[in-house]
Structures are given as C-alpha cells and as structure tokens.
Amino acid sequence: MDLGAFAPLWFMGMTEIKKYKLYINGQWEEAASGKTFGTINPYTGEVWAEIAEGDEEDVDRAVRAARKAFESPDWKRLTPTERGNLLRKLGDLVKDHAERLAQIETRDNGKLIREMLIQTRLIPQWCYYYAGWADKIMGEVIPLEKPNIFNYTLREPLGVVGAIVPWNSPLLLTFWKMAPALATGNTIVIKPSEHTSASLLELVPLIEQAGFPPGVVNVVTGYGETAGAALTRHHLVNKIAFTGGVETGKLVAKNAANHLARVSLELGGKSPNIVFPDANLDNAVNGIIAGIFAASGQTCIAGSRLFLHEKIHQEVLERLIDKASKIKMGDPSKMETEMGPIALKEQLDKIKKYVEIGLQEGAKLVYGGEQPTEPELRKGWFFKPTIFTGVQNHMRIAQEEIFGPVLSVLTFRDEEEVIRLANDTPYGLGAGIWTQDIQRAHRVAREIQAGTVWINTYRNISFASPFGGYKNSGYGRENGPEVLREYTQVKSVWVELSGTVPDPFVMR
Numbered sequence: 001m002d003l004g005a006f007a008p009l010w011f012m013g014m015t016e017i018k019k020y021k022l023y024i025n026g027q028w029e030e031a032a033s034g035k036t037f038g039t040i041n042p043y044t045g046e047v048w049a050e051i052a053e054g055d056e057e058d059v060d061r062a063v064r065a066a067r068k069a070f071e072s073p074d075w076k077r078l079t080p081t082e083r084g085n086l087l088r089k090l091g092d093l094v095k096d097h098a099e100r101l102a103q104i105e106t107r108d109n110g111k112l113i114r115e116m117l118i119q120t121r122l123i124p125q126w127c128y129y130y131a132g133w134a135d136k137i138m139g140e141v142i143p144l145e146k147p148n149i150f151n152y153t154l155r156e157p158l159g160v161v162g163a164i165v166p167w168n169s170p171l172l173l174t175f176w177k178m179a180p181a182l183a184t185g186n187t188i189v190i191k192p193s194e195h196t197s198a199s200l201l202e203l204v205p206l207i208e209q210a211g212f213p214p215g216v217v218n219v220v221t222g223y224g225e226t227a228g229a230a231l232t233r234h235h236l237v238n239k240i241a242f243t244g245g246v247e248t249g250k251l252v253a254k255n256a257a258n259h260l261a262r263v264s265l266e267l268g269g270k271s272p273n274i275v276f277p278d279a280n281l282d283n284a285v286n287g288i289i290a291g292i293f294a295a296s297g298q299t300c301i302a303g304s305r306l307f308l309h310e311k312i313h314q315e316v317l318e319r320l321i322d323k324a325s326k327i328k329m330g331d332p333s334k335m336e337t338e339m340g341p342i343a344l345k346e347q348l349d350k351i352k353k354y355v356e357i358g359l360q361e362g363a364k365l366v367y368g369g370e371q372p373t374e375p376e377l378r379k380g381w382f383f384k385p386t387i388f389t390g391v392q393n394h395m396r397i398a399q400e401e402i403f404g405p406v407l408s409v410l411t412f413r414d415e416e417e418v419i420r421l422a423n424d425t426p427y428g429l430g431a432g433i434w435t436q437d438i439q440r441a442h443r444v445a446r447e448i449q450a451g452t453v454w455i456n457t458y459r460n461i462s463f464a465s466p467f468g469g470y471k472n473s474g475y476g477r478e479n480g481p482e483v484l485r486e487y488t489q490v491k492s493v494w495v496e497l498s499g500t501v502p503d504p505f506v507m508r
C-alpha cells in the first residue's frame with residue numbers, strides 16, 4: 001500500500017506543506033499537466049497543503065479506470081454480501097481513524113472539531129446501513145396475465161458514477177454518494193471541492209485497506225470548471241451525483257443531458273423556520289441558533305428565514321440576540337469553540353456583500369453584521385452571528401441563499417399567511433415548525449414545499465431517512481432506501497414456459 005496520503009498525519013503539527021496526488025486505478029498520480037494548487041486553513045489564512053490540479057485528461061483516465069473496474073470480475077463477480085462486507089470494513093476503518101479525519105477536515109475547512117468528531121463517528125453508519133442493503137436489493141416476480149410466461153425483474157447497477165461534492169461537509173457528503181453507489185455495485189470517480197479535498201484524500205488509504213479493487217473508487221481533485229465539468233461531459237459516466245449551488249447544478253444537468261447520464265442534484269436552500277405563539281420558546285431559540293449559526297451558517301439546510309408570530313416576536317428576538325452575543329467564536333480545533341471561521345475568503349466577501357444589500361433594502365441590523373475585532377480572530381475569516389429584523393419576503397436577503405451566519409427575521413399574523421410566505425421562495429430544501437399544537441404541526445408540515453420538515457427540532461439528518469429538495473433545491477434523494485433507486489436500473493426478464501413460440505407476426 002502506498003502511504004503517500006497518510007504522511008500528513010505525522011506532519012500535522014509541522015509547518016511542512018504536504019503534497020497530495022490524484023488517485024486513479026489504485027495508484028497515486030500527478031496531474032497530467034503537472035499543475036497543483038494550494039489549500040488554505042481558514043483559521044490561519046495559510047496554505048497548508050498542495051493538491052494536484054486534475055483536468056480533462058486525468059478525468060478521462062479515471063473514468064476509463066472506473067469503467068474497466070466495473071466490468072472486471074474482481075468487482076462484478078463479487079456477491080452482494082461480499083460488497084457489503086467491504087463497506088462494513090471501511091466503516092470500521094473510518095471509526096478507527098475518526099479523530100484524525102476530523103482534525104484534517106477542521107484544518108482544511110474550519111469546521112468545528114466538536115462537530116467533526118460527531119460527523120466522523122457517524123459516517124461509519126452510512127457504510128453499515130448500505131452494507132446491510134447490498135444483499136437486499138431485490139427484483140420482483142410479476143404476476144402477469146400470461147400463464148405461459150415467467151416474468152421477473154433484476155435491479156442492476158448503472159456503471160460509472162461521477163460524484164461532485166461541495167466544500168461545506170466534504171467527507172459526510174461523499175459518503176452520502178459513495179456508500180449507496182458501491183453497495184449497488186457501481187464504480188465511482190469523486191471530484192471533491194477545490195477548497196476542501198484533503199479529508200477525502202486521507203480517506204483513500206482506508207478504502208484500499210478495506211479491500212476495494214483498484215479502479216472501483218477514484219479521486220480526481222481540481223477545479224469545478226475544468227475537472228468537474230469534464231466529469232459531467234464524459235460519455236462513459238452513467239450517473240452524476242451532484243451537491244452544490246443551483247447555477248452549477250443547472251450546468252451539470254445540461255452537460256449530463258448530452259450523453260443522457262442520469263443526474264441527482266442536491267442544491268441550495270433558503271429554509272423557513274416558523275415559530276407559532278404556543279411554541280416552547282426555549283427549544284425554539286435553540287433550534288433557531290442550530291439552524292443559522294451552527295457551522296457558521298454554511299449549511300444547505302440553514303434556517304435562514306425566521307418567521308416569528310407577532311405575539312412572541314419581541315421576546316424571541318431578545319433571547320436570540322442575547323444568545324448570539326454569547327456565542328464563543330475562535331479556533332475550530334478547540335472543543336469549547338461554538339463558531340469557527342468561514343471556510344473561504346470568497347464566501348466571507350459574499351456574506352459581507354449581503355449585509356450591505358440588506359441594509360440598502362431597508363432591513364434593520366440588530367446584531368453582528370461585521371467581522372469580529374478580537375486579536376485572536378483577526379487572521380481567520382470570521383464573521384459575527386448576524387440578525388436582520390424588519391425583513392420583507394421580497395427582499396434579496398429573504399430570497400437568496402447567503403450561506404453564512406445571517407438570519408432574516410420576518411413576522412406573521414396567522415397560519416395561512418405564514419404558509420404562503422414560507423413557500424414564496426425558489427427553494428424547497430428544509431423547514432422548521434415550532435408549536436405545541438399537534439394538529440397545526442402536521443397541517444403546516446403538509447403545506448410546506450420542502451424535502452424535509454422538522455417539527456420542534458432542526459438540523460437532524462440520518463442515513464435512514466430520505467433527504468433532498470423541492471423546486472430549485474434539486475431533484476433525486478440521498479439517504480434511506482430511496483437513494484438505491486438513484487444508483488440502479490431495472491431489467492425485466494421474460495421466460496416462455498410452454499416450450500413453443502406461436503404466430504411470430506403477433507406481439508404477445
């Protein structure tokens with residue numbers, strides 16, 4: 001086993017710049033162009049590793065390797081149970097290396113170590129869950145009206161999956177794609193975000209160690225417009241599983257359409273979090289904070305539009321401001337830190353721009369809206385938790401995804417009005433409803449146009465429950481049994497039982 005990518009473990013505390021290569025057909029390779037790019041620690045603003053810059057030629061090599069592996073008996077002839085066992089082994093290995101992987105993602109992305117330790121301990125569950133599914137993906141026997149025919153279906157893999165992952169939860173979102181894709185017998189080429197490739201590259205030796213044959217999993221790092229686009233255009237790619245922004249998602253779908261590759265799109269959100277006057281306000285306030293300030297608001301499911309009933313508007317707002325002012329910002333690698341830096345400089349600039357837009361639109365900034373000035377936070381890309389009130393639903397800060405810790409607060413008078421406002425957005429990813437009235441809770445949940453609705457909770461996810469978007473938040477589902485359809489196709493097999501083939505000129 002080539003331990004090339006393992007080296008940073010031992011260098012974690014050192015200033016040496018680690019170099020990562022592409023992983024194609026079980027080999028670590030330089031990009032064909034020889035180019036590389038730096039990856040930055042958002043807490044220090046410093047480049048800490050150098051990544052190979054893959055391009056069209058590298059993508060072609062990786063896709064061809066994945067296709068060859070798909071057809072190779074080493075993979076194709078594995079029983080579904082054996083495939084499941086490989087995934088289970090990978091889950092065990094991730095468990096053993098959970099802390100190390102968490103540290104790398106914290107370093108590369110600025111995600112809190114306290115959240116990453118939970119994420120990397122949760123990731124093996126995706127392996128175990130889909131390992132369990134591997135030998136339970138069944139066809140059916142169809143009770144036809146033709147007594148001489150035995151008709152059954154086979155559910156088969158698609159071939160090569162191209163997985164394109166964003167920067168905000170690189171490892172977790174990779175597993176959302178990779179675990180079901182492999183469980184169903186596909187092979188995969190993964191293109192991580194150019195901003196956060198390291199944790200996936202550190203995972204590769206574990207994939208090898210688990211025993212996946214060469215070419216089954218390939219990683220091509222590089223930029224979206226080059227490596228990412230090449231993957232979506234490649235005629236040997238049978239399916240693209242994409243997570244990212246809406247505009248990129250549209251490009252991905254267009255490219256994939258040229259060779260009729262299937263596509264699933266997990267895109268952005270502008271999720272409403274709705275608080276009715278009878279809600280348990282302590283819980284609601286925690287849910288609001290979880291929705292918008294956890295991960296510094298850099299989550300697709302951010303509850304970035306808060307709808308407060310007029311009666312409790314003032315009280316909730318006061319509690320929110322109080323809590324926001326006590327959030328501990330700082331070094332993401334410290335367990336006590338509650339908000340880390342923004343992962344990218346471009347993202348920080350985008351957040352600042354939206355604060356200006358909010359002010360120009362006439363919203364009232366009641367907390368935050370700027371970078372903190374504490375010396376400890378100066379080097380990193382920090383932004384304070386930010387709250388706007390007096391927001392109207394047509395404003396850009398209520399309609400557009402900011403992807404940062406910026407909360408737009410709106411008020412409402414009754415259920416009908418809040419349902420109308422909550423649905424009045426191009427997005428439909430998540431929604432929160434806070435009420436003690438069980439009938440209202442379920443009534444509103446039915447009316448909300450979103451792929452996930454949380455009642456008296458927020459930001460829960462599970463490998464066992466489907467996740468995905470309505471409207472511009474995308475199509476296709478990840479997680480749960482639902483995703484298995486995204487990675488399989490159905491074959492209908494007809495068997496004549498009578499031993500004769502009558503009149504050849506008549507369809508039967």
Ligand code: NAD
Pocket residue numbers: 164165166167168169173191192193194222223224225227228229230232243244245246248249251252266267268269299300301401403429469473474
């Ligand atoms: P992005 O769309 O800029 O990039 C996502 C990935 O696509 C990256 O790997 C990038 O390199 C690649 N890419 C960029 N241009 C491409 C192209 N032309 N062809 C192919 N690939 C290309 O998104 P981002 O900034 O990395 O991530 C943030 C976005 O992701 C937000 O909109 C967020 O809501 C969304 N997101 C959605 C979910 C979900 O499950 N719905 C989860 C996390 C993030």
